[in-house]
Amino acid sequence: MASVKPQPAAELPPSLLDLSTYLLSRIGKAARSRLAERLAERGLRLWDMAVLAALADFGPQAQRDLVRRLAIDPSDLAKVADQLAAAGYVVRVRDQADRRRVSVSVTDAGRALLAELDAQARAVQDEVLAPLDPGERRALQELLLRVHRGTGEWRGGL
Amino acid sequence: MASVKPQPAAELPPSLLDLSTYLLSRIGKAARSRLAERLAERGLRLWDMAVLAALADFGPQAQRDLVRRLAIDPSDLAKVADQLAAAGYVVRVRDQADRRRVSVSVTDAGRALLAELDAQARAVQDEVLAPLDPGERRALQELLLRVHRGTGEWRGGL
DNA sequence: CGAATTAGTGGGTCGGCACCCACTATAGGG
DNA sequence: CCCTATAGTGGGTGCCGACCCACTAATTCG
Numbered sequence: 001m002a003s004v005k006p007q008p009a010a011e012l013p014p015s016l017l018d019l020s021t022y023l024l025s026r027i028g029k030a031a032r033s034r035l036a037e038r039l040a041e042r043g044l045r046l047w048d049m050a051v052l053a054a055l056a057d058f059g060p061q062a063q064r065d066l067v068r069r070l071a072i073d074p075s076d077l078a079k080v081a082d083q084l085a086a087a088g089y090v091v092r093v094r095d096q097a098d099r100r101r102v103s104v105s106v107t108d109a110g111r112a113l114l115a116e117l118d119a120q121a122r123a124v125q126d127e128v129l130a131p132l133d134p135g136e137r138r139a140l141q142e143l144l145l146r147v148h149r150g151t152g153e154w155r156g157g158l
Numbered sequence: 159m160a161s162v163k164p165q166p167a168a169e170l171p172p173s174l175l176d177l178s179t180y181l182l183s184r185i186g187k188a189a190r191s192r193l194a195e196r197l198a199e200r201g202l203r204l205w206d207m208a209v210l211a212a213l214a215d216f217g218p219q220a221q222r223d224l225v226r227r228l229a230i231d232p233s234d235l236a237k238v239a240d241q242l243a244a245a246g247y248v249v250r251v252r253d254q255a256d257r258r259r260v261s262v263s264v265t266d267a268g269r270a271l272l273a274e275l276d277a278q279a280r281a282v283q284d285e286v287l288a289p290l291d292p293g294e295r296r297a298l299q300e301l302l303l304r305v306h307r308g309t310g311e312w313r314g315g316l
Numbered sequence: 317c318g319a320a321t322t323a324g325t326g327g328g329t330c331g332g333c334a335c336c337c338a339c340t341a342t343a344g345g346g
Numbered sequence: 347c348c349c350t351a352t353a354g355t356g357g358g359t360g361c362c363g364a365c366c367c368a369c370t371a372a373t374t375c376g
Contacts, residue, residue, distance in 0.1 A: 012227065013211040015276065020295065021283045022187035023302035028186025030309070045362090053171040064323060069170065075364060098289035100323045100372045104328050118173065125179045131308030132301065137178065140301045143294060144181035150289030151188070203332085210354040222353060231335060236355050258342045290330095 027128065034124045038115065047072065047080045049121075052089065052106060052114040060105035062095065089113055185286065192282045197275065205230065205238050206247075207279075210264060210272045213248065218263035220253065247271055 016022045039083055047070075054069055055061070063081060067074050068103070081104060084090045089110035095101035129137050174180045186287045192202055208228055213219070216227070221239060239262060242248040247268035253259035264272070287295050 013208070013215040015215055015272075016208065016210045017306070019279055019283060019301065020299045020302055021186075021193065021286060022280065023299070023306050024182065024286075025186035025190040025223060027302060027305055027309075028179075028183035029190075032183040032187075034211060035179065047363095050171070050174060053173045057171040057173055062323075067323095073363095075326075075366080076323065076364080082325090098323085098373070102324070112263075114173075121177055121179065125177060128179060128182075128307060129166065131304045136301060136304075141178045141181070142307075143290065143298045144185060145175065146289045146294075147185055147287060147298075148175070148181050151185075151286060182355095190365090193376075205333095220353080225353095231333095232354070233336080234334080256343070256353085260354065 031124060031128050034127070035121055038120045038124070043081075045118070047076070048084060049114070049117045051077070051080055051084065052110055052117070055090065055104060055106045056111060056114055060103050062101040062103055064101065066104065084110070135143075189282060189286050191309055192285070193279055196278045196282070202275070203238075205234070206242060207272070207275050209235070209242065210247065210268055210275070213262060213264045214269060218261050220259040220261055222259065224262065242268070258289055 032046070039045060039049065050070055050072075051066060054066055058069070063074065063077055066072070067077055070077075072080075081090065081092060085092050088107060090104050090106055092102045092104050095103045097098075129140070132140065190204070197203060197207065205228075208230075209224060212224055212227055216223075221232065221235055224230070225235055228235075230238075239248065239250060239260075243250050246265060248262050248264055250260045250262050251263045286297070290298065
């Protein structure tokens with residue numbers, strides 16, 4: 001062969017790149033999977049982080065509330081909570097007022113873990129948003145937040 | 159209970175909303191799945207659209223090139239191409255110069271389809287970006303494009 | 317006290333996506 | 347001509363996220 005090409009990479013179709021939703025989807029997916037990778041190294045998944053964050057932000061609450069807040073399936077939450085409890089990141093106690101309920105709260109270990117996870121998330125974010133300067137990042141965050149709020153009634157998902 | 163509450167929906171944890179990558183991921187996912195839904199009504203998937211777009215943008219080419227360009231698995235592409243060919247949206251002909259190759263090109267039907275799909279994609283985009291005015295949308299597109307380019311060496315995915 | 321309701325759990329399905337391997341056909345250099 | 351590399355195909359696997367159902371325990375209402 002004439003010469004072995006590394007053949008860097010071909011361009012994507014302009015008609016796709018022209019769609020903000022395409023970029024959103026692609027970038028979002030990349031960011032998500034990068035973070036997921038890092039969490040996986042610790043045997044964690046994205047939901048674990050989301051649950052910890054919800055507990056840290058809003059304090060102890062019943063699984064029921066987490067279900068509503070995070071739009072996670074009750075059954076799936078049970079599994080996540082199981083795992084987190086087993087690892088000592090949260091504690092589950094029967095609510096004495098209504099003993100059907102299980103009140104979940106973060107432990108100190110959980111809070112410490114969350115801090116680390118958050119640092120990792122920010123590290124990923126720095127990688128992904130590398131081409132933007134601080135001002136642009138703020139502008140992006142602002143736009144995204146508006147979009148997110150605007151479409152208030154979204155269902156589900158992490 | 160004081161009053162029966164419709165309890166519209168609870169807020170998400172601020173510590174997550176504060177991460178641009180979280181928003182990116184969530185919004186991107188929503189956009190992607192909305193479009194996927196619409197495509198599914200026609201029995202199509204996102205890859206079908208991507209392949210059509212690549213063919214329309216860059217003209218007829220071997221599957222090999224599509225594989226490189228779209229970072230799709232060769233085997234998966236074969237299946238997508240099969241389906242598109244069966245439906246008459248593309249034609250596959252053996253390259254006479256190198257008969258290992260199969261050159262793929264869009265048909266008129268394919269182009270017409272792509273136009274419709276693109277319209278659907280833009281409709282979804284309008285829904286998602288509803289809170290932003292045209293200027294802001296352009297700003298967003300610009301930022302996303304920079305981010306996308308910056309992270310040149312991304313692997314895979316739709 | 318039932319009967320109906322709610323919280324949580326355990327077990328499973330389903331579809332999509334990425335990935336991998338074995339195999340055929342063709343090309344091209346030594 | 348042989349040997350290796352490349353193009354494409356077919357038939358898988360494994361993972362993951364979303365979802366669903368059946369079941370228990372506890373509560374509340376009539």
